[in-house]
Structures are given as C-alpha cells and as structure tokens.
Amino acid sequence: MTEPIISVTDLGIHFRRNKARRRSFKDLFAGSARRSRPGEFWAFRNLSFDVAPGEAIGVVGRNGQGKSTLLKLVAGVILPDEGRVRVNAGVAPLIEITGGFVSDLSVRDNVYLTAGLHGMTKAEVAARFDEIIAFAEIEDFVDTPYKHLSSGMKVRIAFSVIAQLDEPVILVDEVLAVGDKAFREKCYGRIDELLSAGRTLFFVSHNERDLRRFCSRGIYLDKGKLVLDGPIADVLDRYNADYNNPTP
Numbered sequence: 001m002t003e004p005i006i007s008v009t010d011l012g013i014h015f016r017r018n019k020a021r022r023r024s025f026k027d028l029f030a031g032s033a034r035r036s037r038p039g040e041f042w043a044f045r046n047l048s049f050d051v052a053p054g055e056a057i058g059v060v061g062r063n064g065q066g067k068s069t070l071l072k073l074v075a076g077v078i079l080p081d082e083g084r085v086r087v088n089a090g091v092a093p094l095i096e097i098t099g100g101f102v103s104d105l106s107v108r109d110n111v112y113l114t115a116g117l118h119g120m121t122k123a124e125v126a127a128r129f130d131e132i133i134a135f136a137e138i139e140d141f142v143d144t145p146y147k148h149l150s151s152g153m154k155v156r157i158a159f160s161v162i163a164q165l166d167e168p169v170i171l172v173d174e175v176l177a178v179g180d181k182a183f184r185e186k187c188y189g190r191i192d193e194l195l196s197a198g199r200t201l202f203f204v205s206h207n208e209r210d211l212r213r214f215c216s217r218g219i220y221l222d223k224g225k226l227v228l229d230g231p232i233a234d235v236l237d238r239y240n241a242d243y244n245n246p247t248p
Ligand SMILES: Nc1ncnc2c1ncn2[C@@H]1O[C@H](COP(=O)(O)OP(=O)(O)OP(=O)(O)O)[C@@H](O)[C@H]1O
Pocket: 015, 016, 017, 019, 020, 021, 043, 061, 062, 063, 064, 065, 066, 067, 068, 069, 070
C-alpha cells in the first residue's frame, strides 16, 4: 500500500464561545487530560483518516461543523488539542481570503513573500511572476497595497500564487465563491490540471456540483464527529438525507 500523504489520528480541537481562543502556559502543562471548561466546546473529536497521494477529498457539513478548522489543522496554522495530523509533504493553502497575505504590502511583494515561504527562489518567482499576474488579471494593480484590492481581486491573486506553487497538497476553502463566474471557471480548470498532475486536494464547499466534479472521496462532519468517510456520492446522499436537502 502507498504511504499516506496525510494521516489524521484521534484529532480533536476545542474553542471558547465567548473569547478568541488563546492557550495559556497552564493549558500547555495540563496536557491532554484537560477537560472543557464552561464556555468551551469541541469543534470535533476523534477524527481519524488517512489520505493517499493524489486523492481529492471534499469536506461536507453544515455551517460551523469544523470544515475550515480541519483545513487549518492540515495547513498547520492552528494546533490540535488532541491527537495529531501528520502531513508528509508541503501544503499550498487557499484558505480564508487574506490568509498569508500582508495587507500593507503591494501585490508584487506579497507574491514574492508567499511563494518564497513555500520554497521558491527569487529567480523562480521572477520567472513565473508575469504568468501569476496574468492569470489573476490584475496587471494594473501590481504595485497597489493588497488591502486596497476588492475581495474578488484578493482571491484572484491568492489563487494564482497558490496554484503556481509546487506543493503536493492543495487546500481550497470556500474562498473561490467570491470570484466572478468566469474567474471561478478558470480556477476550476486549473484545479483539474493540478489533479491530473497528481496533486492531493482538500476541498471545502457547499456546492454539490463542484464537490462531485473534483472529489472522489468525501468526509462528512456533523455535531463534532466524522459521520461518514466514503465515496463522495455516498457522503452527499447521506448529508442530503440527514438534512432534507433536495437532490439536484
Ligand atoms: N478561532 C476560533 N475561536 C473560537 N471559535 C472558533 C474559532 N474558529 C472556529 N471556531 C468555531 O468552531 C466551529 C467550527 O467552525 P468552522 O469555521 O470550522 O466551521 P465550518 O464547517 O467551516 O463552517 P461554514 O460552513 O460556516 O464555513 C464554529 O462553531 C466556530 O464558531
């Protein structure tokens, strides 16, 4: 059997309802025996699954069931309270619109910064720079501070950079929904290419058509648990049955 590219074991994370999640020194020493305090809740617990290289996984569930949180854990931008996520490859995350981009820096500087953080040399970025900007269609805004771009433009440049990285694992959260239809189609074409090239994809979406288009496998999160991990068609059937969503 192929070695998994991602291995998730007994993963759990909890948050506070009333306040931004912050860990204290005391928490660090309290270890995994620590129990939830009032106002705390588990976003999910006991999640375990392996992902083989080249798999395309759709994460399904109602609002607030932990889909984005799972992607953030895979990206390593947040840490679990229980269990672990082992990722045996670099990850290119397209999660949250502004994720990774620095508001005050220009588009150009952000492209160099993000690509650099993912291991591209200056020369490699320079060689791909025009292509990145052309794909995003934001040639006139290269020297504009990122914060002054429209939300759709922010997504364009973020997708364009992420899609040019050579990282084997790609995470795509709902951000693409912000882009206009023509751009979204262009992104989807690029995702198809990346999948054909053997990349591994985690895709969070509420759009059933998109989930069926890209994903072979689904992970359904509900009420703090992994309810079903199986072929995407089965996972969507179960989700629709649970919540009376009409089948398209
Ligand atoms: N940093 C945080 N601090 C406190 N609570 C958080 C934090 N991040 C996520 N949560 C909570 O964790 C739960 C899961 O959130 P998450 O964004 O992962 O859900 P989701 O399934 O992606 O939802 P949606 O479909 O609405 O995007 C929610 O109740 C959310 O309020």
